[in-house]
Amino acid sequence: MADPNKLLYARHLETRQKHTAEALTEAGYDGLLILSGSPRMYFLDDQGPPFRSNPHFTAWLPLPAHPECALLIRPGQTPKLWYYQPEDFWHVPPPAPESWWADALEVEICRKPDLWRKPAGSVGALAVIAEEPGQVGGLDRADINPEGLVARLHEHRTEKTAWERHLLMEANRLAAAGHRAAASAFREGLSELEIHLRYQAAVGQSSSDLPYSSIVGVNEHAAVLHYQHQSSRRPDDPRTLLIDAGAGSKGYAADVTRTTTTDNGDFAAMIRDMDEGQQRLCERARAGVSFVDLHQSTHLLVGAILQKFDVVDLDPDSMVEAGITGTFFPHGLGHFIGVQVHDVAGKTAPDGSDLPPPDGHPALRLTRRLESGNVITIEPGIYFIPVLLEKLRNSGAGKSVNWTRVDDFQPFGGIRIEDDVLVTDGDPVNFTRQALEETPS
Ligand code: GLY
Ligand code: MN
Ligand code: MN
DSSP states (O other): OOOHHHHHHHHHHHHHHHHHHHHHHHHTOSEEEEEOOOOOOOTTSSOOOOOOOOHHHHTTSSOTTOTTOEEEEOTTSOOEEEEEOOOOSSSOOOOOOOHHHHTTSEEEEESSTTTTHHHHHTSSSEEEEOSOGGGGTTOTTOEESOHHHHHHHHHHTTSOOHHHHHHHHHHHHHHHHHHHHHHHHHHTTOOHHHHHHHHHHHHTOOTTTSSSOOEEEEGGGGGSTTOOOOOOSOOSSOOEEEEEEEEEETTEEEEEEEEEESOOSHHHHHHHHHHHHHHHHHHTOOTTOBHHHHHHHHHHHHHHHHHHTTSBSSOHHHHHHTTOHHHHOOSOSOOBOSSSSSOTTTTBOTTSOBOOOOTTOTTOOOOSBOOTTOEEEEOOEEEOOHHHHHHHHTSGGGGGBOHHHHHHHGGGOEEEOBEEEEOOSSSOEEHHHHHHHHSOO
């Protein structure tokens, strides 16, 4: 039977080839060389972070952690891959290329890292995308990371191919298993570190396989947007778990957040309201919709919840007007997702011009009108963040806040609910909710 990956991948490659050929011709290049990159070491050390391929390379090939490879693309020609497979007894060398992807390319197995240099040097007008321009020594006439071409390629990555959608859904399936396991671990009273380890075991990925460092915040730590520790101490009184953790599939990322509580009162009701509001926002993620408008609607949602739970004594519009909602929701509603968790081109228009976030919303990472084929996150939140609350208390707007209600909620930290959503011309496809539905608790 034909490998289903093979067909999807071949079509993906055709799309990349077509778009890249157009971009090269427009920019006056004969070819594009993409270097996967070289492992980095910590300063004065022989240890380094786990290797990740150049994202442009991973957007072409299912090789997200393959150093010293090179891909040459020329209009009208089969892409050529120099696949680095050293004889190495310190590490496991990369496996032989698999036919489902390698058959679509011309592949040369290399025992040495720079066999691409000479043939690439004879291409003519060559553009190179490389993390380390120093690596490209010897290609004197090559343009390294030319801005205009790179911007065009970024733009093409905003519309996910069927292959990429498949991988993003796969990544969400893996993450869903982890989120189920994490919620159970929290209910057992385990520590942040233990919850994280249960998450990873269920996903089946080590920390270096995950697309980003998991955020595992229990109680007040749920109020730290990018909480970076994982305490090994079991909480005396587990109230909240906010876990923002993903998974990878051939270099494509899931980015998922869930908030769970042991509370049966107002905080649990607040999570339910946020969950319903988040689903309404996801429903609105359709082609033609401005993501800035969705982000602004989120401030009204946050305002409505704060009013309902008696935290702020103003209607949502006045709350937004007074700048109060930004204290409780200081980040953006979401971003593009793909090979990169915060995928490229979120703040540029299709013609390449800048689309800066509106005043007062510097953290918004996506400012475009949505288009069919975009995959985005929708991640509203409400947090009780001491340093921001203190500023609000000391401002004129502080008088509208019911501080005893803030005191009630602060021990719970905060709420974030984050799904990965495919935008279409019709109903959006929520990869995360689909994956969670398929995954038993
Ligand atoms: N996990 C980072 C984010 O949600 O953007
Ligand atoms: Mn996110
Ligand atoms: Mn996230």
